Amino acid sequence: MDKTWLDAGEQRVWRGFLRMNSSLYDELERDLRDRDGLTLTEYGILAHLSEMPDRRMRMRNLADTVIVSKSRLSHQIARLERDGYVRREPCSDDRRGFWAVLTEEGAAALREAAPGHAARVRSLVFDRLTPEQIDGLREIVDALGGAPDGAPDGASDR
Known part of the structure; x- marks a missing residue:
């Protein structure tokens, strides 16, 4: 079998x-x-911060968690700061590092957005699948490395 190209079945799955x-x-x-x-x-940033102790996370770790470049994260955090949803605080043990901290306004914005977002995710994904298909999808996500590291069921799903 020629491994240079995807076969027809692989191509169909990949493109889909x-x-x-x-x-x-x-x-x-x-x-x-x-x-x-x-x-x-931005929603992902607020959700991840809300799950952390003291609602704070190192900027470099947050970039890895929400899967964006550090420069894109900095841009997103700046917008969230302007809206009053997040603030940056310097790290006491690293002069170059910063914490992203969820504010009360940010927590309120997340609480307001979460029900509609969860409903839309359900309507686009979970309502279209059987419980067995959801289990299969979970296995595929885990196998391909898409599950958040160490995230308990229900975390990061907001």
Whole structure:
């Protein structure tokens, strides 16, 4: 078998995966922006910060967690700071490092956005699948490394 190209079945699955991923992301992004004025990345930042002790996380760790470059994270944090949702605090043990800290306003914005976002995720994904398909999807996500490291069930799902 020639491994230079994907075979027809692999190509169909791969292209379907890319199309599905792009359309889900675009729909969730549009929905959040129109309803709550947040991008999907900004929502993810607020959600991850809300799950952390003291609602704070090192900027470099946050960039890895939400899967964005440090420069893109800095831009997103600046916008969230302008909106009063996040503040930056210097790290006492690293003069170059900063913490991103969720403010009360940010927590309130997340609480307001979460029900609509969760409902949209359910309608686009989980309501279309059987429980067995959801289990299969979980196995695929785990096998491909898409599950958050050490995240308990329910974490980062807001």
